[in-house]
Amino acid sequence: MLTGMIALLILAAVVVPDEGTAELPVCVPAPSDEKVGTNSALDEHRMLRRALAEPMPDAPMMVMLHGKGGHLSTEEYSIILARDADGHWRSSAVGRSQIGVAGAPFIPMKRQDWVLDQANARRLESVISRTCPRDRKSTSSANSGPPPDYITETIDIIVAGHTTTSFFVSDESAQLAALVRPPQ
Numbered sequence: 001m002l003t004g005m006i007a008l009l010i011l012a013a014v015v016v017p018d019e020g021t022a023e024l025p026v027c028v029p030a031p032s033d034e035k036v037g038t039n040s041a042l043d044e045h046r047m048l049r050r051a052l053a054e055p056m057p058d059a060p061m062m063v064m065l066h067g068k069g070g071h072l073s074t075e076e077y078s079i080i081l082a083r084d085a086d087g088h089w090r091s092s093a094v095g096r097s098q099i100g101v102a103g104a105p106f107i108p109m110k111r112q113d114w115v116l117d118q119a120n121a122r123r124l125e126s127v128i129s130r131t132c133p134r135d136r137k138s139t140s141s142a143n144s145g146p147p148p149d150y151i152t153e154t155i156d157i158i159v160a161g162h163t164t165t166s167f168f169v170s171d172e173s174a175q176l177a178a179l180v181r182p183p184q
Contacts, residue, residue, distance in 0.1 A: 026123075026175045027132035028157060029167050040166040041066035041154040045078045052108055054094045057082035060160035063089075063128060065169070065180045069151035073099045077109065079180055081116060081124070089116035089124065093182050112182045124179045128157050132172075153177065 044066050049056045059082035068076040077095030084090055095109035116124065153169035155177060169177045 026127045027130040028128055028165055029132065029172055040156050040164050042156055045080065048076055048078045049094060052094050052096060054111065057092065059083055062158045063124065063180055064156040064158070065153055065177060067151045067153040073097050075151055081180055089121050091116060114183060120179055127176050127179065155180065
């Protein structure tokens with residue numbers, strides 16, 4: 001039962017509209033004076049994958065999603081899409097959970113591997129090629145925090161020769177996060 005709940009957390013479906021919909025184009029939130037991007041989660045990916053004896057992809061172009069949080073248990077996962085020399089996005093997702101009891105062992109989550117289909121690969125490349133201003137309307141007030149079971153997710157976009165772009169997943173980047181998650 002716990003494994004099924006964990007899988008649902010990792011594979012939480014965010015609806016990605018068809019290319020024919022009239023929604024605003026998806027883009028990478030650009031840092032601004034008021035809302036600066038977050039620190040990269042690259043070290044967290046490396047540490048988690050090392051702890052699970054899982055390989056860390058190494059490619060000139062990668063999109064990575066790291067999540068960690070919870071309430072009565074802590075979930076942590078690393079999802080990495082790496083673009084190979086042939087232009088295919090090869091992906092892997094690994095993770096672990098730990099119940100909120102002192103000294104409880106970590107329980108590995110099922111590893112998943114997949115190749116992004118051509119339509120989603122084109123969409124991903126289109127999204128990561130554009131930046132847009134951050135949506136200031138989605139900023140929460142300083143007095144309100146996340147719910148107790150909240151899992152903080154960070155996206156890193158790594159392109160060789162460029163500065164890594166890092167930001168928290170929010171309403172404005174949920175469609176990008178949906179492209180990174182394993183298929184249902």
